[in-house]
Amino acid sequence: MKENKVLIIDGALRNDxxxxxxxxxxxxxxKSDSVKIFNAAKEKIAFCDGCNFCEENEHCKFTDxxxxxxxxxxxxxxxxATPVYNGMVSAPLKILIERLQPxxxxxxxxxxxxxxxxxxxxxxxxxxxxxxxxxxxxIEKQFKYTFSVTNIELLGSVLCNYTDTLxxxxxxxxxxxxxxxxxx
Ligand SMILES: Cc1cc2nc3c(=O)[nH]c(=O)nc-3n(C[C@H](O)[C@H](O)[C@H](O)COP(=O)(O)O)c2cc1C
Numbered sequence: 001m002k003e004n005k006v007l008i009i010d011g012a013l014r015n016d017x018x019x020x021x022x023x024x025x026x027x028x029x030x031k032s033d034s035v036k037i038f039n040a041a042k043e044k045i046a047f048c049d050g051c052n053f054c055e056e057n058e059h060c061k062f063t064d065x066x067x068x069x070x071x072x073x074x075x076x077x078x079x080x081a082t083p084v085y086n087g088m089v090s091a092p093l094k095i096l097i098e099r100l101q102p103x104x105x106x107x108x109x110x111x112x113x114x115x116x117x118x119x120x121x122x123x124x125x126x127x128x129x130x131x132x133x134x135x136x137x138x139i140e141k142q143f144k145y146t147f148s149v150t151n152i153e154l155l156g157s158v159l160c161n162y163t164d165t166l167x168x169x170x171x172x173x174x175x176x177x178x179x180x181x182x183x184x
Contacts, residue, residue, distance in 0.1 A: 001183055006032040007075035011040045011082035011093030018127040018163045018172075023081050026125070026176050036071050040092035043068075047095055054102035055109065065099055073116050077183055078152065080143065084128035084135040089142065100146055107149040114151040122147065123179050124157040125172070129164035155179055 008027060012019035027035050046062045053061040072078070082089040089097070106115035124143060126136050136159050147154055156179055160172035 001030045001032045001077070001180060004030075004032050004076040004183065005034045005074055006030055006036070006077045006079070007071050008035065008037045008079045008081060009040060009093070009096065010037055011080070011090040011096075013041050013083065013090060013092070017083065018160050018167060018169065019081050019083050019125065021169065022125050022127065022158070022160060022172055022176065023079070025173055026079055026081075026180075029177060030077075030180055032077075036075075038068050038071070040096050041090070043092075045092065045095045045099060048098040048101050050101075052105075055105040058102065058106055058115070060099065060102050062099075065096075072150075073118070076118075076120055078120060078122040079125060080122060081125040082127075082139065084126055084132050084139070087135045087138060089139055097142065097146055100150060103146075103149045114149070116151045118151065120150075120152050121155050121183060122152045123155045125160070125176070126157060127160040127163055127172075130162065132159055132161040155182060 008023055010023050014020065023037065046064050051061065082093045103115050107113065124139060126132060126139055128135055136157055140157060143154065158172050158175040161168050
């Protein structure tokens, strides 16, 4: 992973929660020379208001995410981390997903051509108070739409479930290590 540019998009709300723990675990163990973490909750991202500016201009009228979009387009490996909130991704992450709309409009306006030429790899880290498996299926489906227009291959997902009772941290860490190994 040393040569890979890694971007971690962190949708956690708690600074001392399990999502953050796993983000830190991945950051430490991926051993990349270039790791950027984008904390979606901290950034107060503007909502996509469906104005269709991006359809005409190939970029968003808001500039708050310009730096993130640059990192997103340059990354080789992207980890999306989220707590399961009401069976889906956290609100800040959902706001961010909606702001990826310029990639959708470009894709469909240009005969299904990707705006980002580089093929990238991604995986999902999810934490849930209870079983969380059904939620993870749903989250994967949500991300698949996004990945299809942002030139991303989903490598897999890591679930740290039962954080309300018996947190499955060790298993989640093992899965993160196995994803790192697969990326090579
Ligand atoms: C608003 C809210 C909604 C939640 N919804 C779910 C849920 O639908 N399913 C579930 O298993 N746990 C749910 N939980 C529990 C969290 O997923 C769990 O506490 C998780 O560890 C949070 O991530 P964190 O430790 O990084 O903060 C919810 C917690 C909150 C605060």
